[in-house]
Amino acid sequence: MExxxxxxxxxxxxxxxxxxxxxxxxxxxxxRGNKTLLPPWWPASFSNNLVLGLDLQGGMxxxxxxxxxxxxxxxxxHYADLIQSNMRSDRVSFTKVDVDAHQRWLSVEYPDSASxxxxxxxxxxxxxxxxxxxxxxTLKQVYVLREAAADQILKRSVDQVKQILGRRMDAFGLREPxxxxxxxxxxxxxxxxxxxxxxxxxxxxxxxxLEFMLVSEMGKLKEAAERESGGPPAGMVLASWTDPNNPxxxxxxxxxxxxxIGEGPVGKDIKLLPGVAKTGEADxxxxxxxxxxxxxxxxxxxxxxxxxxxxxxxxxxxxxxxxMKGAQRFGKITGEHVNEQLAVVLxxxxxxxxxxxxxxxxxxxxxxxxxxxxxxxxxxxxRSGALDVNIKIxxxxxxxxxxxxxxxxxxxxxxxxxxxxxxxxxxxxxxxGGVIADLALLLNILLIMAALSLxxxxxxxxxxxxxxxxxxxxxxxxxxxxERAREELRVGKTPRSAMEAGYxxxxxxxxxxxxxxxxxxxxLLQWGTGPIKGFAVTLSLGIIFSVFTSVVVSRIxxxxxxxxxxxxxxxxxxxxxxAAGAR
Amino acid sequence: MEVIKPGSKIDFIKIMPYAIVVSALLVTVSLCGxxxxxxxxxxxxxxxxxxxxxxxKQPIEMGKLxxxxxxxxxxxxxxxxxxxxxxxxxxxxxxxxxxxxxxAATATETQPGGTAAGxxxxxxxxxxxxxxxxxxxxxxEILKSDYVGPKVGKExxxxxxxxxxxxxxxxxxxxxxxxxxRYAFGxxxxxxxxxxISAGLIVFTQKSFxxxxxxxxxxxVGYSINDTIVVFDRIRENLSRHRRMTLFxxxxxxxxxxxxxxxxxxxxxxxxxxCLWLLGGSSINGFAFCMMMGIIVGTYSSVFVASAYxxxxxxxxxxxxxxxxxxxxx
Numbered sequence: 053m054e055x056x057x058x059x060x061x062x063x064x065x066x067x068x069x070x071x072x073x074x075x076x077x078x079x080x081x082x083x084r085g086n087k088t089l090l091p092p093w094w095p096a097s098f099s100n101n102l103v104l105g106l107d108l109q110g111g112m113x114x115x116x117x118x119x120x121x122x123x124x125x126x127x128x129x130h131y132a133d134l135i136q137s138n139m140r141s142d143r144v145s146f147t148k149v150d151v152d153a154h155q156r157w158l159s160v161e162y163p164d165s166a167s168x169x170x171x172x173x174x175x176x177x178x179x180x181x182x183x184x185x186x187x188x189x190t191l192k193q194v195y196v197l198r199e200a201a202a203d204q205i206l207k208r209s210v211d212q213v214k215q216i217l218g219r220r221m222d223a224f225g226l227r228e229p230x231x232x233x234x235x236x237x238x239x240x241x242x243x244x245x246x247x248x249x250x251x252x253x254x255x256x257x258x259x260x261x262l263e264f265m266l267v268s269e270m271g272k273l274k275e276a277a278e279r280e281s282g283g284p285p286a287g288m289v290l291a292s293w294t295d296p297n298n299p300x301x302x303x304x305x306x307x308x309x310x311x312x313i314g315e316g317p318v319g320k321d322i323k324l325l326p327g328v329a330k331t332g333e334a335d336x337x338x339x340x341x342x343x344x345x346x347x348x349x350x351x352x353x354x355x356x357x358x359x360x361x362x363x364x365x366x367x368x369x370x371x372x373x374x375x376m377k378g379a380q381r382f383g384k385i386t387g388e389h390v391n392e393q394l395a396v397v398l399x400x401x402x403x404x405x406x407x408x409x410x411x412x413x414x415x416x417x418x419x420x421x422x423x424x425x426x427x428x429x430x431x432x433x434x435r436s437g438a439l440d441v442n443i444k445i446x447x448x449x450x451x452x453x454x455x456x457x458x459x460x461x462x463x464x465x466x467x468x469x470x471x472x473x474x475x476x477x478x479x480x481x482x483x484x485g486g487v488i489a490d491l492a493l494l495l496n497i498l499l500i501m502a503a504l505s506l507x508x509x510x511x512x513x514x515x516x517x518x519x520x521x522x523x524x525x526x527x528x529x530x531x532x533x534x535e536r537a538r539e540e541l542r543v544g545k546t547p548r549s550a551m552e553a554g555y556x557x558x559x560x561x562x563x564x565x566x567x568x569x570x571x572x573x574x575x576l577l578q579w580g581t582g583p584i585k586g587f588a589v590t591l592s593l594g595i596i597f598s599v600f601t602s603v604v605v606s607r608i609x610x611x612x613x614x615x616x617x618x619x620x621x622x623x624x625x626x627x628x629x630x631a632a633g634a635r
Numbered sequence: 636m637e638v639i640k641p642g643s644k645i646d647f648i649k650i651m652p653y654a655i656v657v658s659a660l661l662v663t664v665s666l667c668g669x670x671x672x673x674x675x676x677x678x679x680x681x682x683x684x685x686x687x688x689x690x691x692k693q694p695i696e697m698g699k700l701x702x703x704x705x706x707x708x709x710x711x712x713x714x715x716x717x718x719x720x721x722x723x724x725x726x727x728x729x730x731x732x733x734x735x736x737x738x739a740a741t742a743t744e745t746q747p748g749g750t751a752a753g754x755x756x757x758x759x760x761x762x763x764x765x766x767x768x769x770x771x772x773x774x775x776e777i778l779k780s781d782y783v784g785p786k787v788g789k790e791x792x793x794x795x796x797x798x799x800x801x802x803x804x805x806x807x808x809x810x811x812x813x814x815x816x817r818y819a820f821g822x823x824x825x826x827x828x829x830x831x832i833s834a835g836l837i838v839f840t841q842k843s844f845x846x847x848x849x850x851x852x853x854x855x856v857g858y859s860i861n862d863t864i865v866v867f868d869r870i871r872e873n874l875s876r877h878r879r880m881t882l883f884x885x886x887x888x889x890x891x892x893x894x895x896x897x898x899x900x901x902x903x904x905x906x907x908x909x910c911l912w913l914l915g916g917s918s919i920n921g922f923a924f925c926m927m928m929g930i931i932v933g934t935y936s937s938v939f940v941a942s943a944y945x946x947x948x949x950x951x952x953x954x955x956x957x958x959x960x961x962x963x964x965x
Contacts, residue, residue: 524905528861528904531900568810568861588850
């Protein structure tokens, strides 16, 4: 036997061995229990298994987005705080440092040009991300963020969202959740085996922003309103308050559909927030005026656990513990404001506003008539960290486990019967040649599955469709070869040279036609999302392997055949009388 | 076995004018279908909205379900039964479109509750709650639910169209590299022809035009070029082998010689896709249908449309040449 042929046989045998090794872990795998059934001595490099897509195993695919504008405004607010406190400590006088959330700019006003020069010099030196967009040289200067800095901030914000959501999902014990950043401002969560999509979504979208704010002397506005008018008036205005010293400082608290508050000009550093009824819903009858200048952020938590308060008969509570930084600030404020009311504000609702009896350092409690599950979820999101930006669901796809199982069943049925139809037809049309083409086809399917296992790729329902399509398309190469060989036989060539001519003349045609199909598949791989990507993957693999199996493998079979039987007839479904001179 | 006997001498050049008329007609009708009437029945991927497949344990009245959904007042409601494996009146497809746009979450707005998902992100939850309220807990199962926000829907649509165009351009580049540009252009015209007519068929049957249809169109584009290339390869081979033959004769001969292969491979692939259509279940049904039609159109186009382009440009060139020779002779 020629040396080249032996090498090729060796190559194919090697590839087949690797394929079988790669496929075994997927066969010996408990997909329900999500554990491998392989013996422990199995080599780790061959232990990847086929991953079923969410459409096949059931689960949730969620895309959420972060608002770039909001991330920028948050950052500007942070700068504004820094500028104010630093200018105060440097004794640079200023009238106002303000952030416009709609225009996304930061403005600084000065009382005179001397402080303006000093102040703008300081900002120019310390905040390279900012540049003056309006009012250069005047007493009011408007700054905006440089574009590169804004991109940076968005990126950081998105990364943070990804991490926090990852921590939140950990508590649900899902198998292999996958959370990735997608595009500029999106995060995709792929969560297999979700049983309660509603609860998951709630846990993802809530900000979990916890704050502690001192209740202002204005007190509960409802009481004020009741004193004045004996209850909420018919209009939406529930409570109003006017600063006796400054009539411009007045507060009005509206509730439209029980969820949104509009606020008028409020006294400096005063924020109006609704209270919460014991049922956990927004309570339309209470409105708190809170001091924004005396707050402790709940971001500095060490731990949060659900628990029961023996005095609280109405439900579960969440106990939390501050870290060092949080405890210091909390201790300072509670120490300074004994006998005042401190509001526990969760996601912009006042959960409770107990009176500070004595200085508290490191622990506290959130009550709000939670059920056990709510308290568990709340403790989880608090532990995982608060989101400083709101996130929005852009896309959601949930597949129930039973539909997934049904899809697997149907996909496999289609693949099976599709293959049987093609295999039978090929034998019917090309007799022995058909059998050889079928062997190439089966090897192709083996290679696709092995490659999917080896790379831990995801098999989706469209992926199964891609395999079915490949089954139909991959015999094309052999058809081209056989048709060519038939022509050569008809002009009187010997079986062996007819087959060789078939392979060599059809080669470029096979390559051309497969490369163009591959172009279509690769474009889909680049632009497709989710399950469609699975289709592109199996189709691309199938095209590549089909060239290999038909051009290399089926040829080896013929060459071996001609090696053992020099004068073998070429059975490709036609009868040709050997031409007289051909022997 | 042989379907097309060797030495078949069908005069494709003669049939071509009719084929061109038919093709032009089909393309025009399809384009009208896509852009004027009846327009694609955009699936949830592209239209945006919520689509929920729900299976009830006991048969229910569809009217009651529709009423319940309409009472949610979140957008246009469509409820239809789909034939799964279950009993009659148990499987339904609920579709909510044109969902009320949620207010943009700006940083200034206080949003009590902290959930900024807005009404649209919550429709699935609302639908589930409503069905539970009307039909009772545990009486049904949500098999599948999809929500696509308006922004994502638009992006997906643009990306899909872009993908089809890019695939065509890349194929144009590759075929130009391997053949003459003239051939490549003919091949790509055939591809657009296939993609447009296949899309037209989906539009006229009012099947849901979703992401899987885009996948099918791209596969059709990638697949139908195969046949065209086989024919072109043979034309090129014959041109260098039989120098005395005219281009028309060569094209005719090449198409005849490859006809058996063209029909055979198309049939085998069609057979596989047919099984997919028959057995693959509802989620893959539209895809398989589109592929089945696309393979037929693609096979026809590689025999008639692609070579027709080459033949007619050649004829045009010849005419110009003779005209030029005539004027030069005077």
